[in-house]
Amino acid sequence: MSASILYIEDDREIGEWVSEFLKEKGYSVTWLTSGERAVEEADNCAVVILDVMLPGLDGFTVGQRIKKACPVLPILMLSARTSIDDKLQGLEFADDYLTKPFHPDELAARVEVLLRRSAAHVEEAVEIEHLRIYVKENRIVNMDSGEDIVLTGKQYHIFMYLLQHRGRVMTKEQIYEAVWNESYIEGDKTLMVHIRYLREKLERDPAAPAIIETVRGLGYRVRA
Amino acid sequence: MKWRKTKGRFRNSLTSRYLLLIMAAMMFMPIVMPLASVFYWFVNDTFSRTVYVPTAKYTSGEPLVKMWHAEAAKLGGASAEHIGQRLGELREEYPELSILWVDARNEVRVELPEQPDIPDTWSAEYTVQFMKTAVGNDPFTVVAFIGGDEGSGQGFMVMRIPRQYISVQQPFASETTIYAAFMAGLSLLFILVSWLFFVGIRRRLIRLRKAMTSPHSETGIPQPVQLTKRDEIGQLEEGYNDMVQQLKIGLRRQREEEELRKALIANLSHDLRTPLTVIRSHIFSIGKEQLSEKGQESLALMESKIGDLGELIDNLLSYNLLTSGRIELKLSPVDILRLVRESAAAWYPVWEKSGIEPDIDLEGEPVVWDVDELWFRRIVDNLFQNVVRHAKAGGYIGIRMAGREDGERMLVISDRGPGMNADSEHKGTGIGLAIVEHLAREMGLDYEIVSSAAGSAVRVWRKSNPLLTNAASDDTSL
Numbered sequence: 001m002s003a004s005i006l007y008i009e010d011d012r013e014i015g016e017w018v019s020e021f022l023k024e025k026g027y028s029v030t031w032l033t034s035g036e037r038a039v040e041e042a043d044n045c046a047v048v049i050l051d052v053m054l055p056g057l058d059g060f061t062v063g064q065r066i067k068k069a070c071p072v073l074p075i076l077m078l079s080a081r082t083s084i085d086d087k088l089q090g091l092e093f094a095d096d097y098l099t100k101p102f103h104p105d106e107l108a109a110r111v112e113v114l115l116r117r118s119a120a121h122v123e124e125a126v127e128i129e130h131l132r133i134y135v136k137e138n139r140i141v142n143m144d145s146g147e148d149i150v151l152t153g154k155q156y157h158i159f160m161y162l163l164q165h166r167g168r169v170m171t172k173e174q175i176y177e178a179v180w181n182e183s184y185i186e187g188d189k190t191l192m193v194h195i196r197y198l199r200e201k202l203e204r205d206p207a208a209p210a211i212i213e214t215v216r217g218l219g220y221r222v223r224a
Numbered sequence: 225m226k227w228r229k230t231k232g233r234f235r236n237s238l239t240s241r242y243l244l245l246i247m248a249a250m251m252f253m254p255i256v257m258p259l260a261s262v263f264y265w266f267v268n269d270t271f272s273r274t275v276y277v278p279t280a281k282y283t284s285g286e287p288l289v290k291m292w293h294a295e296a297a298k299l300g301g302a303s304a305e306h307i308g309q310r311l312g313e314l315r316e317e318y319p320e321l322s323i324l325w326v327d328a329r330n331e332v333r334v335e336l337p338e339q340p341d342i343p344d345t346w347s348a349e350y351t352v353q354f355m356k357t358a359v360g361n362d363p364f365t366v367v368a369f370i371g372g373d374e375g376s377g378q379g380f381m382v383m384r385i386p387r388q389y390i391s392v393q394q395p396f397a398s399e400t401t402i403y404a405a406f407m408a409g410l411s412l413l414f415i416l417v418s419w420l421f422f423v424g425i426r427r428r429l430i431r432l433r434k435a436m437t438s439p440h441s442e443t444g445i446p447q448p449v450q451l452t453k454r455d456e457i458g459q460l461e462e463g464y465n466d467m468v469q470q471l472k473i474g475l476r477r478q479r480e481e482e483e484l485r486k487a488l489i490a491n492l493s494h495d496l497r498t499p500l501t502v503i504r505s506h507i508f509s510i511g512k513e514q515l516s517e518k519g520q521e522s523l524a525l526m527e528s529k530i531g532d533l534g535e536l537i538d539n540l541l542s543y544n545l546l547t548s549g550r551i552e553l554k555l556s557p558v559d560i561l562r563l564v565r566e567s568a569a570a571w572y573p574v575w576e577k578s579g580i581e582p583d584i585d586l587e588g589e590p591v592v593w594d595v596d597e598l599w600f601r602r603i604v605d606n607l608f609q610n611v612v613r614h615a616k617a618g619g620y621i622g623i624r625m626a627g628r629e630d631g632e633r634m635l636v637i638s639d640r641g642p643g644m645n646a647d648s649e650h651k652g653t654g655i656g657l658a659i660v661e662h663l664a665r666e667m668g669l670d671y672e673i674v675s676s677a678a679g680s681a682v683r684v685w686r687k688s689n690p691l692l693t694n695a696a697s698d699d700t701s702l
Contacts, residue, residue: 101504171566221572
């Protein structure tokens, strides 16, 4: 799979190195040294890596323009600033955020996550343990038996939310609010009950879940 | 020009208006009293005419006396009928007069109109008594011998008229109620004018005070006022507007400085981090080369130091910005449990990778504190970061809520590391904790660190009265 990445970075040394690095990882990279033509180039890309400090148009402006033109295109912000005002302005449109000096592997991992998240509707299927999930078709197949697993709307919603944030621990509030669209009330057992039923359908052994992991005291996670 | 200016100054001065009032007050007695008399006279003149008939004939007693003596002289030697007729005519001419004719034999021959107090025959005693009482009394009485002073043996004629018909008008002496009412009215008018003068000043001063005490919601600067008059208060308003303008300029300059400082820090940060990024990427490249074990170790060390350096830059610049007072914390009620849970969720993979076992107990009712969400996260992040950096050896992080003696709840982050006082190759400058301390103080939180060789615990709780303690800490910082 050769996803194309739009990379906007004004520093030549970093830019050259990172484009080279990403190409080695198997992506096709378009590297711009300023934000001027970013919006046109963004059309053909699967993910944007955007540096905050740019000559001319600054990274925030460029990011906002790209987000306006292509709302679903994920943007990863690279920052050399202090985290103070960046965090305030930047994360409104950016899907993820990485502070310089970043570790190249970290960058590659973040790009991977973003691609997976956005490409979910492009990707044919995701495989976790014994499950194959056809995201586009809302279909989950148990590869052990070859049968389809039928989930209720909420169960599917919860599973998809965790899948989208694969590798990250999501708190009960975050899941509840994303799925039910209302604020979580402490002590509400609804989510727990849904997770239990969901596990009964998905897991080989619901007593020792391998797909939806409970993180004690925090929430749930689908391992990357 | 100068004259006009002074004239303008005079008109546009509260002092002059005040002086005018005082002058009015001073002139009150000498001017207003005669004025009151004139008014009184005018009122009498206008409204009392119907009751009172001051014809020209009676304006004084003098012509009446002359007329009476002249008539008496003319009647000398006339017949009794003629005298009676003439007196009748006179009575018609002067209807207010009472007329008597007493003849030589002391008998009353003519009595116009009938006067019951007059006897028909005048004895000598009565005559003398009559004359005695008549002098200077009311009614005004004139006695004339018929036929002149020598007399013609025809007796005398008496004319009487109430003095009010002939007396000269004496306004001072009478009808004091109208006079008093007029004086009172003028006094009231004077009081009213003074009061209005004062109320006008007061209203303008209050308007100015209102403008001063109702600052703009965004800038916090009071609003300028509309100028009223060009007097002293007008100048005060003008001065106040100037002051507001100065404040605005000051605020703008402060904002500019703030922006400049932020830009400077941002650029500094950029300039420091860019080479670090380049170094890091090249370390990564070298790492892929064939290297001895020692070489790999060195690279790993460089790698971790670059990470530390990046963090140090971030903390240093954050601390600089924070302590410059340029960052405004936006305090709002936030559920601390939720915030810490979300933060811990983000740190979870790091702990896993570092072999730290998290022990998290943040269940229960929401704990709502007034904090700036972003900066509270920063506190928690710094504390978590410290555990990862200094207490990795303990392989444990505990995050829980506990109660204090005063009933407040507190957040406790504990580890089983070697403790704060232990020598550590990772020992930092402590700037991470300095940021925690600064932020905690700004948000009305208190914190303490309990550290021993068995591990450390950081406790964060809400101060019982953040306002008071804030003021106290401000004092000590001065």
